Amino acid sequence: MNSLTHVDFNLTILEEEVCARDIVEKNINELSASGKDDAFYVADLGDVVKKHLHWTRALPRVQPFYAVKCNPSRVVVMALATLGVGFDCASKSEIQLVQSVGVEPGRIIYAHTCKQPSHLQYALEHGITMMTFDNEAELEKIAHCHGHAKLVLRIITDDSKSLVRLSNKFGAPLKKSRVLLERASELGLEVVGVSFHVGSGCTDPQAYAHALSDARYVFDLGAELGYNMNLLDIGGGFPGKEHTKLKFEEYTAVINPALEKYFPVNSGVKIIAEPGRYYVASAFTLAANIIAKNVVMQEQSASDENGIGTSDRTLMYYVNDGIHGSFHCSFTDGSPALQSLVKRPKQDELWHPSSIWGHTCDGHDCIVERTLLPELQIGDWLLFENWGAYSVAAYSGFNGFQRPDTYYVVSRVAWQYLQQVHGQGMPVSMQG
Numbered sequence: 342m343n344s345l346t347h348v349d350f351n352l353t354i355l356e357e358e359v360c361a362r363d364i365v366e367k368n369i370n371e372l373s374a375s376g377k378d379d380a381f382y383v384a385d386l387g388d389v390v391k392k393h394l395h396w397t398r399a400l401p402r403v404q405p406f407y408a409v410k411c412n413p414s415r416v417v418v419m420a421l422a423t424l425g426v427g428f429d430c431a432s433k434s435e436i437q438l439v440q441s442v443g444v445e446p447g448r449i450i451y452a453h454t455c456k457q458p459s460h461l462q463y464a465l466e467h468g469i470t471m472m473t474f475d476n477e478a479e480l481e482k483i484a485h486c487h488g489h490a491k492l493v494l495r496i497i498t499d500d501s502k503s504l505v506r507l508s509n510k511f512g513a514p515l516k517k518s519r520v521l522l523e524r525a526s527e528l529g530l531e532v533v534g535v536s537f538h539v540g541s542g543c544t545d546p547q548a549y550a551h552a553l554s555d556a557r558y559v560f561d562l563g564a565e566l567g568y569n570m571n572l573l574d575i576g577g578g579f580p581g582k583e584h585t586k587l588k589f590e591e592y593t594a595v596i597n598p599a600l601e602k603y604f605p606v607n608s609g610v611k612i613i614a615e616p617g618r619y620y621v622a623s624a625f626t627l628a629a630n631i632i633a634k635n636v637v638m639q640e641q642s643a644s645d646e647n648g649i650g651t652s653d654r655t656l657m658y659y660v661n662d663g664i665h666g667s668f669h670c671s672f673t674d675g676s677p678a679l680q681s682l683v684k685r686p687k688q689d690e691l692w693h694p695s696s697i698w699g700h701t702c703d704g705h706d707c708i709v710e711r712t713l714l715p716e717l718q719i720g721d722w723l724l725f726e727n728w729g730a731y732s733v734a735a736y737s738g739f740n741g742f743q744r745p746d747t748y749y750v751v752s753r754v755a756w757q758y759l760q761q762v763h764g765q766g767m768p769v770s771m772q773g
């Protein structure tokens with residue numbers, strides 16, 4: 342069985358009073374001193390632990406299955422496995438990653454409704470039976486594999502208020518659920534429940550209430566058709582950044598009563614979810630280095646909105662990450678808030694209209710189109726906090742630029758907690 346100490350990764354246990362941000366600055370000093378300038382992440386596993394404990398308090402009836410695609414960091418997967426979290430996988434290699442840290446098949450849901458046949462075969466051969474579907478061809482494909490699958494019917498949701506819509510591609514309309522359940526029955530397949538996803542980055546907690554009501558309808562339909570459904574999967578969509586407009590509690594305040602209404606405890610239905618962003622967004626900070634700079638003179642002096650000063654110059658900064666890497670998600674999530682500069686600006690410093698560009702030769706590779714910054718120099722560092730969701734995961738290697746390294750940190754307390762929970766049926770041993 343693997344343990345966090347046996348893999349090749351940088352983990353620093355933080356003693357009291359030291360925080361992840363201190364490690365970011367320490368790294369920057371060390372890199373700069375040795376003439377290095379590659380972008381890097383610092384990931385705080387303590388933040389992941391905190392998120393998990395928060396989840397268990399706020400959604401006590403819902404067992405989380407982490408959506409691996411959101412950030413497939415092996416260390417994060419190991420920490421979550423140790424915490425007893427299950428996993429939502431969508432491909433053979435995601436399944437293999439989770440298996441490689443010792444997670445048993447019962448803690449994996451294959452939550453892709455359109456599975457590559459050879460990956461499906463792999464899953465069934467390895468005892469991964471819980472899987473979603475939303476169409477007839479998929480049912481036929483699964484029946485053809487002759488494995489024993491426990492199927493979950495994914496239904497469409499109203500995802501109009503989410504950053505990333507999913508129901509345009511996945512999910513069956515309610516009016517199709519009868520036909521699908523009948524077809525599954527004809528094929529001798531077992532349907533054990535219903536799933537949905539309200540869209541990633543959901544900004545309307547009511548979307549969960551509507552989806553839960555629809556799920557109840559399908560459960561009743563299933564009962565009418567002779568199914569004994571006992572699994573409800575409420576998907577992802579939960580916020581993961583710090584200081585979001587809507588707090589996690591505003592979602593759980595809708596979800597918990599709706600669960601009580603449609604799926605009360607005595608219904609015996611097991612409830613799971615597939616959070617991605619929730620677990621990893623706030624744990625990761627990206628530090629990128631300014632590798633080039635261009636000063637563009639304005640014809641007229643541009644006045645600045647904050648009244649910090651005026652400038653007749655616009656500055657273009659080029660940093661060593663971009664939209665073909667960690668900022669791929671800005672297509673959907675919007676451009677990142679640049680949370681901090683490592684170098685503190687002087688009090689009366691002039692701020693300039695500025696833009697931040699990625700390092701590839703792609704003209705679209707712009708990270709922040711317009712912001713105000715004090716004048717920065719080549720070699721200065723920019724920090725993007727809350728940058729763990731759909732960031733490293735989407736690195737493409739375009740133009741030959743490499744994925745940034747990640748340095749992991751964990752507070753002493755969180756580390757002790759991980760060691761303490763290990764062994765309670767958890768696969769990962771985590772000796773310091």
Ligand SMILES: *Cc1c(COP(=O)(O)O)cnc(C)c1O
Binds near residue numbers: 576616
């Ligand atoms: C992407 C995805 C998730 C995770 O969504 P978040 O909004 O990041 O929580 C969960 N389930 C499925 C099927 C997904 O495609």
